[in-house]
Amino acid sequence: MSNYHIKHLEEYYQVYRKSVREPENFWEEVAEEHFMWQRKWDNVLSWDFTKPEVKWFEGAQLNITENCIDRHLATRGDKTAILFEPNDPKEAAEHITYKQLYERVNQFANVLKEQGIKKGDRVCIYLPMIPELAISVLACARIGAIHSVVFAGFSSTALSTRINDSDCKMVITSDGSYRGAKTIDLKGIVDEALNDCTCVETVLVAKRINSDINMKSGRDKWLQPLLDHASSDCEAELMDAEDPLFILYTSGSTGQPKGMVHTTAGYMVYTAYTFKNAFQYKENDVYWCTADIGWITGHSYIVYGPLANGATTVMFEGVPSYPDFGRFWEIVEKHKVNQFYTAPTAIRALAKQGLELVEKYDLSTLKVLGSVGEPINEEAWHWYNDNVGKKKSPIVDTWWQTETGGVMITPIPFVTPTKPTYATLPFIGIQPALMDENGKELKGNQVDGRLCVKFPWPSMARTIWGNHQRYKDTYFSAYENMYFTGDGALRDEVGYYRITGRVDDVIIVSGHNLGTAPIEDAINEHPAVAESAIVGFPHDVKGNALYGYVILKDVGETRDHANLRNEINQIITEHIGPIAKLDKIQFTQGLPKTRSGKIMRRILRKIAQGDTSNLGDTSTLLNPEVVQDIMDNVL
Ligand code: PRX
Numbered sequence: 138m139s140n141y142h143i144k145h146l147e148e149y150y151q152v153y154r155k156s157v158r159e160p161e162n163f164w165e166e167v168a169e170e171h172f173m174w175q176r177k178w179d180n181v182l183s184w185d186f187t188k189p190e191v192k193w194f195e196g197a198q199l200n201i202t203e204n205c206i207d208r209h210l211a212t213r214g215d216k217t218a219i220l221f222e223p224n225d226p227k228e229a230a231e232h233i234t235y236k237q238l239y240e241r242v243n244q245f246a247n248v249l250k251e252q253g254i255k256k257g258d259r260v261c262i263y264l265p266m267i268p269e270l271a272i273s274v275l276a277c278a279r280i281g282a283i284h285s286v287v288f289a290g291f292s293s294t295a296l297s298t299r300i301n302d303s304d305c306k307m308v309i310t311s312d313g314s315y316r317g318a319k320t321i322d323l324k325g326i327v328d329e330a331l332n333d334c335t336c337v338e339t340v341l342v343a344k345r346i347n348s349d350i351n352m353k354s355g356r357d358k359w360l361q362p363l364l365d366h367a368s369s370d371c372e373a374e375l376m377d378a379e380d381p382l383f384i385l386y387t388s389g390s391t392g393q394p395k396g397m398v399h400t401t402a403g404y405m406v407y408t409a410y411t412f413k414n415a416f417q418y419k420e421n422d423v424y425w426c427t428a429d430i431g432w433i434t435g436h437s438y439i440v441y442g443p444l445a446n447g448a449t450t451v452m453f454e455g456v457p458s459y460p461d462f463g464r465f466w467e468i469v470e471k472h473k474v475n476q477f478y479t480a481p482t483a484i485r486a487l488a489k490q491g492l493e494l495v496e497k498y499d500l501s502t503l504k505v506l507g508s509v510g511e512p513i514n515e516e517a518w519h520w521y522n523d524n525v526g527k528k529k530s531p532i533v534d535t536w537w538q539t540e541t542g543g544v545m546i547t548p549i550p551f552v553t554p555t556k557p558t559y560a561t562l563p564f565i566g567i568q569p570a571l572m573d574e575n576g577k578e579l580k581g582n583q584v585d586g587r588l589c590v591k592f593p594w595p596s597m598a599r600t601i602w603g604n605h606q607r608y609k610d611t612y613f614s615a616y617e618n619m620y621f622t623g624d625g626a627l628r629d630e631v632g633y634y635r636i637t638g639r640v641d642d643v644i645i646v647s648g649h650n651l652g653t654a655p656i657e658d659a660i661n662e663h664p665a666v667a668e669s670a671i672v673g674f675p676h677d678v679k680g681n682a683l684y685g686y687v688i689l690k691d692v693g694e695t696r697d698h699a700n701l702r703n704e705i706n707q708i709i710t711e712h713i714g715p716i717a718k719l720d721k722i723q724f725t726q727g728l729p730k731t732r733s734g735k736i737m738r739r740i741l742r743k744i745a746q747g748d749t750s751n752l753g754d755t756s757t758l759l760n761p762e763v764v765q766d767i768m769d770n771v772l
Pocket residue numbers: 387433434508509510511512513534535536537538539540560622623624636638639645648649650
């Protein structure tokens with residue numbers, strides 16, 4: 138069907154118009170012709186943003202793994218599904234064919250069943266980027282268990298919070314992980330986390346680094362012997378279209394992380410369709426997304442989207458700097474990668490290295506370059522375009538979120554003319570709106586506002602696990618009948634969108650969403666700390682870095698500030714993970730507050746960014762005098 142694969146700009150506009158005028162017909166056609174259903178839907182879409190409630194393909198029954206694996210067996214059985222590139226370049230890459238993936242997923246699914254996991258149970262996956270990660274995700278989906286993958290860089294406290302929030306019965310982990318020259322004791326982190334979790338009955342442990350670890354009898358089980366005895370056939374569980382497929386946590390500006398719930402049919406249809414178009418994937422291409430499966434990018438565009446299209450998807454265990462900063466390019470050459478998808482922070486880090494590391498490798502197979510996770514600045518865009526794409530591979534700057542499930546605003550390569558720093562046009566079926574601060578929609582072009590979406594799309598998150606009210610408050614209460622993204626954006630004279638950044642208290646550091654509140658809570662646990670406030674400031678590699686203003690309890694505190702700074706970062710590492718460490722910590726006597734006691738972050742942000750020319754009227758503050766003091770002592 139022509140609609141499935143957009144090939145030129147006229148066609149984009151034509152298909153886009155159809156997707157907006159007749160969304161139900163449009164998505165029905167896509168769903169009908171490209172997927173395997175055990176039962177078709179009774180109703181394509183029902184929705185009500187005031188509740189909010191959204192249902193796609195109601196009445197349909199399916200299993201996403203039949204779509205990602207089984208239906209490819211006849212024609213692509215011997216094709217590589219997952220191409221695993223280990224941390225150490227001397228270790229051989231592993232090509233897992235669709236046939237082998239079928240067997241391994243089914244064996245794993247049988248192990249899960251044998252261990253008492255049933256449809257609807259939550260399973261926490263805390264694994265490095267090894268094949269078992271993708272396989273365990275698919276094994277959960279095979280039997281209808283809800284996976285909750287936690288990025289293996291999170292600390293034990295962050296892990297236990299997530300395990301408890303969704304009441305996981307099982308944790309799947311490994312004896313450890315490789316990260317460049319280092320090894321990490323993942324199982325030790327799990328053990329610590331489980332001191333605070335009573336819901337977990339079983340821990341399955343994959344062997345990766347062959348370390349000598351502690352196995353708690355009755356709870357911990359080595360994975361391999363169980364797999365060795367499991368059958369490689371496991372009937373796929375019949376899932377309703379709106380049955381939850383997974384939970385994935387994302388930071389909020391306040392409170393606990395939010396467990397975004399994604400459901401089965403709509404998520405499958407949309408991630409598959411966007412993958413095909415945003416990367417122009419062709420049958421024998423090798424596609425590589427450098428994200429971790431612990432984030433939404435990995436869920437949608439390493440696992441589900443590519444496999445639903447029968448693609449070859451590369452999974453890389455390591456880091457861009459090991460053994461040297463040429464590793465990404467070495468892998469592109471080695472596996473003849475055609476589509477390469479990464480984050481601006483990685484591009485900026487690599488751009489700082491000598492060009493000879495790029496030029497050493499043959500990158501001529503590259504056709505499409507992707508960017509995701511944060512705004513890509515002009516310099517990084519040009520470096521990527523000139524040196525990696527050699528000005529012939531379009532850059533697809535894909536804007537989306539954990540909550541949206543799939544790409545929302547993006548150029549379609551070879552179709553949409555690109556423009557540096559612009560995510561360009563809404564994807565098929567997506568109806569963005571820019572709103573002013575009074576809740577009025579800004580019509581026409583050359584406007585700047587808050588980015589919302591007016592109409593449901595198939596892969597939107599349906600709720601926050603265990604807290605539907607918070608889902609409503611966070612996303613559907615700022616503007617009437619709209620999904621609010623939390624981002625600001627502008628629309629240029631031709632209707633292209635440029636994302637300008639978060640408008641709430643989420644800060645994106647190296648492409649990771651960090652809420653200020655949980656970090657402040659962690660800092661405030663330090664016995665010497667009375668109060669703290671975190672803001673972001675520009676950083677040439679990370680995009681943003683964190684700046685902390687900290688009030689100490691005892692004004693006469695004589696302890697060495699350098700030590701205190703280390704201790705504060707240590708607490709943050711324990712509570713959240715090293716990604717949330719502060720780059721700068723300023724000790725201060727006070728924080729600027731409104732008369733109602735709210736911290737004026739706008740002022741703190743400006744000071745941290747070194748832009749004090751226009752702080753606005755500070756005279757209405759409760760304590761205007763602290764502003765000058767903070768400015769005088771800025772780091
Ligand atoms: O602020 C936007 C930014 O990342 C946020 C979503 O983060 P997360 O849920 O972790 O998902 C990241 C991967 C999809 C957004 O609200 N963001 C993501 N992509 C872009 C972006 N900002 C600008 N340009 C992008 N391409």
